[in-house]
């Protein structure tokens with residue numbers, strides 16, 4: 001099953017093209033073209049289904065998935081700090097503004113050392129693939145060379161990725177040892193990375209460059225202005241942090257007299273290709289503005305528990321038409337698994353709905369109507385992530401890339417138990433969201449090619 005390009009795949013497929021519902025393609029056939037894009041999806045009893053199976057069989061291009069396995073779209077992780085991977089699972093004991101200076105900037109500064117960068121980026125990209133992340137939106141560091149290396153590693157390993165050289169130049173907020181030398185340097189280096197990705201001979205559209213002002217507090221006005229102009233000029237993706245915590249939100253309000261969202265918009269950084277990480281403190285007007293621009297939000301529920309001082313009001317954002325996907329936020333979130341991100345999104349929504357302080361009267365404790373279920377979490381981690389990036393990934397539909405994972409409940413070390421007697425296909429998907437782990441993901445394909453992650 002190494003290479004599915006040009007093949008017809010027979011199996012049971014789960015996907016969630018629309019919020020709040022899942023589609024089960026049982027006994028289905030998905031045919032890929034030579035590039036690994038989906039050419040055709042058919043299921044019994046669609047007209048011509050049996051003939052398609054017979055034709056693929058006769059041509060020797062039919063690949064049947066093992067009985068009892070399930071094929072899902074690969075996950076789209078909308079927020080990863082690649083250099084922070086060595087810090088995963090530690091340094092979570094202080095607020096954001098302290099964490100950045102005490103732990104995170106010193107770690108990121110080490111990526112000036114290319115051997116250090118290679119070791120950790122190799123491990124990260126391999127582990128993310130093994131965890132089923134087929135599309136990754138990465139913050140790298142300020143360094144040109146190490147950021148190019150991350151691009152190279154994604155291409156080498158075959159991961160679909162969007163990679164940004166972090167831009168941060170404000171001496172008031174960034175340490176001497178770790179910042180762009182000037183706003184001009186931050187802009188020129190961002191442009192150089194864009195050119196590098198565009199000219200990469202082995203890229204073939206797998207990796208995209210991203211304009212990446214770290215967040216408003218770490219950038220001077222000229223840097224934000226220059227990056228906004230660049231975004232308008234090249235139409236590239238943009239990523240940044242937005243209104244994440246009380247401190248970050250308050251800092252921007254006091255510097256500009258307006259919110260992050262208004263500020264980013266004023267600099268031309270709020271576009272249809274922008275992904276705003278966190279965004280917990282968006283006002284109603286901010287949400288309208290984000291929706292009007294078509295920008296997306298990377299909801300990072302696990303990290304929010306440590307740094308955001310609040311739960312992101314997901315349902316409110318969706319009701320406003322904001323495009324929301326999920327992010328792990330490595331290492332603010334101490335997990336590299338998008339399955340865990342789904343679980344945490346559900347749990348956080350339940351806590352927001354009921355409230356958390358038992359000393360507050362029940363009727364005042366929570367925010368009614370906030371809960372989500374497994375189907376919406378799964379949609380956010382797949383189709384919605386693809387939509388937020390404007391990339392044809394996250395669902396099984398003609399014209400979409402075949403980026404997918406095989407889930408095997410009988411894999412060694414399985415944490416997923418399926419009962420043939422009791423579980424419907426919908427139950428199985430629910431169990432995957434709540435209980436599956438890396439051990440259950442026995443195959444990962446990106447553009448129809450089998451890609452292998454790190455060792456388990």
Ligand SMILES: O=c1[nH]c(=O)c2nc[nH]c2[nH]1
Nearest residue numbers: 081214215241307329332
């Ligand atoms: O969760 C976060 N991680 C970061 O690295 C960061 N930088 C600015 N704001 C941030 N928030």
